[in-house]
Amino acid sequence: MPTLSPAVVVERLRHLYGERVALDGVSFAVARGEIFGLLGPNGGGKTTLFKVVSTLLAPTGGTVRVFDDDVVKDPAAVRRRLGVVFQKPALDDRLTVGENMRHQGHLYGLRGAVLADRIAEGLSRVGLSDRRADLVGTLSGGLQRRAEVAKALLHRPQLLVLDEPSTGLDPSARRDIWQHLSDLRKSEGTTVILTTHLMEEAAGCDRVAILDGGRLVALDTPDALTASIGGDVVLVRARDAKGLAARVGERFAVKAEVVDGQVRIERDRAHEFVTDLVESFPGELDAVTFGKPTLDDVFVHYTGHRLG
Amino acid sequence: MLAAYTLWLREVVRFLRQRSRIVGALGSPLVFWFLIGSGLNRSFQGGPAMPLQGGYLEYFYPGTLALILLFTAIFSTISIVEDRQEGFLQGVLVAPVPRSAIVVGKVLGSTTLAVIQGGVFLLLAPFAHVQFHLAAVPAILGVMVVVAFGLSGLGFLVAWWLDSTQGFHAIMNVFLIPLWILSGALFPASGAAGWVRALMLANPLTYGVSALRRLFYDQPLAGEPSFALSLAVTLMFAAAMAAAGTIAVSRKKAG
Numbered sequence: 001m002p003t004l005s006p007a008v009v010v011e012r013l014r015h016l017y018g019e020r021v022a023l024d025g026v027s028f029a030v031a032r033g034e035i036f037g038l039l040g041p042n043g044g045g046k047t048t049l050f051k052v053v054s055t056l057l058a059p060t061g062g063t064v065r066v067f068d069d070d071v072v073k074d075p076a077a078v079r080r081r082l083g084v085v086f087q088k089p090a091l092d093d094r095l096t097v098g099e100n101m102r103h104q105g106h107l108y109g110l111r112g113a114v115l116a117d118r119i120a121e122g123l124s125r126v127g128l129s130d131r132r133a134d135l136v137g138t139l140s141g142g143l144q145r146r147a148e149v150a151k152a153l154l155h156r157p158q159l160l161v162l163d164e165p166s167t168g169l170d171p172s173a174r175r176d177i178w179q180h181l182s183d184l185r186k187s188e189g190t191t192v193i194l195t196t197h198l199m200e201e202a203a204g205c206d207r208v209a210i211l212d213g214g215r216l217v218a219l220d221t222p223d224a225l226t227a228s229i230g231g232d233v234v235l236v237r238a239r240d241a242k243g244l245a246a247r248v249g250e251r252f253a254v255k256a257e258v259v260d261g262q263v264r265i266e267r268d269r270a271h272e273f274v275t276d277l278v279e280s281f282p283g284e285l286d287a288v289t290f291g292k293p294t295l296d297d298v299f300v301h302y303t304g305h306r307l308g
Numbered sequence: 309m310l311a312a313y314t315l316w317l318r319e320v321v322r323f324l325r326q327r328s329r330i331v332g333a334l335g336s337p338l339v340f341w342f343l344i345g346s347g348l349n350r351s352f353q354g355g356p357a358m359p360l361q362g363g364y365l366e367y368f369y370p371g372t373l374a375l376i377l378l379f380t381a382i383f384s385t386i387s388i389v390e391d392r393q394e395g396f397l398q399g400v401l402v403a404p405v406p407r408s409a410i411v412v413g414k415v416l417g418s419t420t421l422a423v424i425q426g427g428v429f430l431l432l433a434p435f436a437h438v439q440f441h442l443a444a445v446p447a448i449l450g451v452m453v454v455v456a457f458g459l460s461g462l463g464f465l466v467a468w469w470l471d472s473t474q475g476f477h478a479i480m481n482v483f484l485i486p487l488w489i490l491s492g493a494l495f496p497a498s499g500a501a502g503w504v505r506a507l508m509l510a511n512p513l514t515y516g517v518s519a520l521r522r523l524f525y526d527q528p529l530a531g532e533p534s535f536a537l538s539l540a541v542t543l544m545f546a547a548a549m550a551a552a553g554t555i556a557v558s559r560k561k562a563g
């Protein structure tokens with residue numbers, strides 16, 4: 001059975017802002033119908049990547065193809081199949097929700113009865129039907145984001161790109177958006193790419209690409225990434241973290257680093273190790289925690305520093 | 309073009325929902341015209357063969373009309389800066405809208421608003437004893453559209469390259485107001501000193517004002533560029549601004 005080409009192919013993408021290297025030769029592909037996360041700190045390159053994929057920015061080097069259309073050579077073709085949800089809502093707060101939707105529809109060539117139907121359907125899906133005649137400026141942040149999502153989906157894009165979709169949303173609003181994306185993928189087969197600096201959000205994706213300093217540092221499913229750590233993560237708080245790290249490393253022949261002022265050790269069967277650790281350095285340890293690795297730990301593992 | 313239409317519609321709806329804008333763009337030129345016009349009335353002597361029975365108030369009328377067009381057009385295109393800051397513009401940029409439609413929608417929106425404001429000012433002409441034939445009104449409106457289009461296009465170019473409204477106000481004072489002052493709105497080119505006159509003749513707005521003024525009278529006015537020339541320059545300026553705007557949008561990636 002022939003496989004369809006990937007939804008998005010990024011090849012050796014480079015971008016410079018003057019002298020500063022924002023993207024340094026990033027390459028990856030996003031499969032159709034995938035929910036793909038770009039995880040990284042602010043300034044790490046994910047926003048630049050977002051802008052290139054959403055055709056807002058022409059990169060300094062490399063190529064990005066969306067459904068086989070080049071974002072630089074044929075942006076109009078890409079834009080027709082693309083829906084974008086920005087971190088800052090692209091809504092006019094002096095127009096009503098319905099007017100914003102109509103405006104958007106027109107921009108994508110939708111009009112008349114078809115547009116009216118789509119608007120009604122889109123608004124009911126996000127639960128905003130009753131706010132249709134309200135000025136966007138009167139909506140809360142969470143509702144505005146929902147309106148944004150409805151707006152972005154009007155023309156039934158095959159690729160939806162979201163920039164930090166959870167920003168400014170409370171946990172229940174975040175869950176709503178996430179449920180919506182999940183449903184979308186199931187019913188329409190929409191491919192979703194989102195940028196995030198939140199571990200929980202990345203954990204919900206099919207695959208996560210970790211971007212740091214403009215480089216693709218790791219790419220896999222969340223489970224595979226956490227498994228790659230090869231064990232649990234032990235964190236130790238002590239007065240002399242550096243000294244302790246050196247001694248622990250020597251004593252147990254493990255790699256003990258200092259991250260954020262704490263000693264960090266990756267180790268299988270941490271519960272056994274921790275007892276040995278406490279017994280070996282009595283009175284020196286202020287606190288010891290250990291647990292299964294999270295994506296945060298994965299990030300530290302690959303980059304040497306924390307996400308936050 | 310559906311996209312251009314919807315962008316245009318947005319400009320008009322937003323304007324109508326903001327009372328302060330309606331008053332602002334019309335109010336100060338009005339006050340300007342009345343105060344300066346009345347003050348200078350007796351001191352003013354039109355150039356040779358300029359048939360002005362109404363004194364300076366009459367002379368100043370077309371120039372004030374041009375000022376209203378300028379103010380409205382410029383304040384409307386400032387909205388591009390707001391659009392960019394508020395995030396609205398990015399939604400438009402990622403849509404499959406031809407870049408030219410973005411310019412046309414915004415510029416036509418500003419033009420429409422400017423002509424509406426100017427039209428209201430026209431209704432005041434009888435009160436200023438500024439006479440003109442009713443038959444001239446369509447032509448006057450037509451020239452207003454072209455002048456407003458050129459000014460909107462100019463405003464768009466400036467706004468597109470600026471990141472803040474502060475910069476815009478600076479440009480307004482240093483560039484746009486002098487543009488108007490040297491357009492024959494306040495004083496005729498014929499009586500001006502050499503270098504001033506040269507600047508005025510190089511200024512596209514001079515020809516716009518001149519075209520407007522000519523339509524208020526039955527015969528050609530001495531010391532003014534011919535109507536044909538004025539109209540031609542005004543049209544070319546409008547076209548040049550539209551082209552430049554389209555290039556600007558395709559080049560610079562905003563936001």
